[in-house]
Amino acid sequence: MCAQRPAIAVLCSGDGTNLQAILDAVQERSLRARVVLVISDRPHTKALARAAQAGVSAQYFDPARYATRERYDQALLDACETHRVQLLCLAGFMRIISPVLIRRYPHRILNIHPALLPAFRGAHAIRDTLAWGVRVTGVTGHLVDARVDHGPILLQEAVTIQPDDTEERLQARLHKVEHRLYPQAIRLVLGGHVRVVGRKALISL
Numbered sequence: 001m002c003a004q005r006p007a008i009a010v011l012c013s014g015d016g017t018n019l020q021a022i023l024d025a026v027q028e029r030s031l032r033a034r035v036v037l038v039i040s041d042r043p044h045t046k047a048l049a050r051a052a053q054a055g056v057s058a059q060y061f062d063p064a065r066y067a068t069r070e071r072y073d074q075a076l077l078d079a080c081e082t083h084r085v086q087l088l089c090l091a092g093f094m095r096i097i098s099p100v101l102i103r104r105y106p107h108r109i110l111n112i113h114p115a116l117l118p119a120f121r122g123a124h125a126i127r128d129t130l131a132w133g134v135r136v137t138g139v140t141g142h143l144v145d146a147r148v149d150h151g152p153i154l155l156q157e158a159v160t161i162q163p164d165d166t167e168e169r170l171q172a173r174l175h176k177v178e179h180r181l182y183p184q185a186i187r188l189v190l191g192g193h194v195r196v197v198g199r200k201a202l203i204s205l
C-alpha cells in the first residue's frame with residue numbers, strides 16, 4: 001500500500017495565488033502532498049475562498065483575540081497538530097512567526113519572497129526594488145527561522161527589471177516564477193533532499 005502523502009498547511013493573508021499554485025500542483029500530482037489546512041490572519045480573503053473551493057479546511061484566526069504573538073502561534077500550532085501537519089508554507093502571510101511554531105517545525109516552515117534575499121527584505125520588497133533602481137531582482141524560496149526573510153535559501157531565480165516596469169507588471173512576472181518555484185521548494189524538503197548546515201541549505205538530488 002502507498003504511504004499517505006505528507007500533510008501541508010498554507011498560511012496566507014491575501015489573494016493566495018501561491019496557495020493556488022500549490023493546490024494545482026497537488027491536484028496535477030506533480031507535488032506528492034496534501035494541503036489539509038489553510039490559515040488566514042484576515043477574514044474574507046481570496047485565499048480562504050480558494051481553500052474552500054478546493055475542499056480544504058479554511059480557518060481564520062483573528063490576531064486581536066490573542067494577547068501575545070506566542071498565544072496566537074500556539075493556536076495555529078494546535079490547529080496544525082489537529083490536522084497532523086508535517087510542513088508549513090507561508091504564502092503572503094503578513095505576520096512574524098514566533099519560536100513557538102519554529103521549535104515545533106524545525107526546517108519545516110517555508111516562505112517565498114519577491115526579491116533576491118538578502119536584498120529587499122520586508123513587506124514592500126517589490127516597491128523597494130523599483131525605488132532602488134536595481135536592474136535584476138527575483139524570487140527566493142527559503143526556510144523560515146526566527147528572523148524575518150532570513151532563513152537558509154533553497155531556491156532563487158532572477159527576473160530582469162524592464163525600464164517601464166510598474167509594481168503591478170513586475171509583480172505579475174515575479175508571481176509566475178513564484179508559482180513554479182514554490183512547489184519545487186516543497187518537493188525538495190518533503191523529498192528529504194535538504195540538509196541544513198549553519199545558515200546553508202545543502203541540496204542533494
Ligand code: GRF
Pocket residue numbers: 012013014015016017018019091092093112113114178
Ligand atoms: C507573494 O509575492 C510572495 O512572494 C509574498 O507575498 C505575496 C503573496 O501573494 N511573500 P499571493 O497571496 O500568493 O498571491
